[in-house]
Amino acid sequence: MLFSTELFGDVVLLTSPALVGATEKIGFKTDIFESKNGFEIRTPLRDKARQTLGFSSVAIRKEIAQHFNVQYGGIRKNWAVPLYQESQYVGSVDSDFIECRTDIYSFYANSLAVLRNGSEFKIIEIASVESNGLKLAAPIAMANAKLYPVRLCFINGDIARQISGVHAHASITFNVIDEIELKESTPAQFLGDDLYFFCLTYSGGSMEATISQQQDIIDNQVSVVFQDTNWNFARYSKQYRAVIKNQAELYDYRRFLFRRQGRFRPFWLPTYESNMRCKSTGLVSSVLLVEHDQHKQLADLRKHIAIKSNGNWTAHTITASAPVAGNSIQVTISPALNKNASTIERISYLGLHRLDADNVELNYQGANIVEANVMIIEIGV
Template structure:
């Protein structure tokens, strides 16, 4: 039963439920109002970071991230009356929340007799025994249970029971409303805000298949800079300042490396791009697992051609050679090939040329015209256990990822 259309199961023998059966699934009452853009989604892990002077150890304490959604809806007087009744009944209980960001828009209708829906299920969290909302409008929708998930279809518990014209197919999650419902009433409408804390969270890491190149066994994020909406950096060295107020200030460093933090924002299409990014984030397990992040700057440029077996390469560099030693770099070639190496040493040849020795030969001859970019890559991890996904455009979302460099 929901605020929309009630669909009675068809072809099921009536009788008392077997409550100790693993096959008993009770779908919660649906918050049946279409969320306005933007919808804010947060994934939150819990990681214990044990730091030392030379590095850190990270322990994931939560098997699956907690997912929250912040919705706002604008309601007419009649709709607000329904919402107010819902809030009074359900403010302290589990409710059903549609995952609007993973909605699939059908180009065809759904018939009352249909017990399966032909659709792409590869870019969303569709679960056997989970709920699904088949949504035409706030006054006409069906909530039912999924019994089969195939690559090209969803199997439903029973026929839909009502004809629906080109509906949205939306995954259903169970959630609490820990902060209640906030209402801003106007003369002709009411704005209702609500934050849902999902309770049926699962870990998607096992289903993640990386498409990134690997360097030292870790992903290298290779999205071109045009896909990065915003990058902000902070550079700080952890230290204690000893100051008695009357004499000189004494600095006691806590680590032998600099904390270099960034916030990187990616623009992702929905639902496929967001789904891929979400699974990648799950694979990181919060702050636990590191990955490689290029600067996407032309930090070095090739000064002379190099043979396939050469480990000594001449480059043009910015800044002193001390900034190069032990740094990791990405050679991005014009044919799309990416090669990753570490700089073992560097020597200034003349004011415009620096000679670097890399950890191993590139394996192919390269000339300056073959190089699209040579940039530094840093080993980083999430700098917070919470990642925000803002579903703020009609078909795209912004994923904000705070990261911190760790010793490579």
């Protein structure tokens, strides 16, 4: 369906509803310079995220003719693509203002949106975004309407079609032209970097993780084999799998991605493993007694821990540690915990992480469920 707009000229409106399995990719670009000892310097190369939308749609019987003509004639035109996953019911509209939620939806000034009632579509041009709704460039009227944000796109590559006598199925990938600008979220801070305690979701009954370290092997085939490493410490990586269940959670996750800027900005996160076993009793302030567990011999370089007590996590720096009698280690932490030892549920190492990918794909599963998977890697301890 071809529409003429003041903002972008003629655009083809995607009117076929997206099938379950739509995708959205948010991409940044980071240059990483790694020193011999494993230390990183990261430089962001994009000031805006690249957004790609993947849709599949189907036309039945009498819709097939228009379905073909729109795609055949519009394959290299600009498209107005509604974000069907961000729909909200706004009722009857008859003015230049639409009262709606704008805080967690992708509406922007000088962009497009769509009103829909059944098979009727109307493109609207947004003059400004207010806290309680959208100010439009011109009045609009429609009863029982649903409202969708719209992204201006072009088709990347070809349109894949599967056809029969009664249906036509099309798969299209769109590159977004009016790239999204989202205010990044600023979480709690620890030693100058972001601090998170978000959950890591298991895939099945466990979660896969990897400990890795650069390795040089010298093997002359005729004598002893030698190995060494240049890195100062090993890296711990695992998958961050997010299962998003509503629009508010999706908005927060997008803000998290924009805060990270792909692989650029690091953040503190616990390992969530039981890395230290508490042996203290009574009130624990700044001194903690833990089991020996080879910590001093092999993990003494880890100077930051997260403690979960009474269901809440707190971040601490180890300022001193020393073996004491009874196969124990006395650890001094800052800031002080000031909680009873009986409330301590877990002590995990706290590491400085980053995303291990510049591009993150959101997979829309239907029923407002979105799943995203991205590897995270520990780059500092």
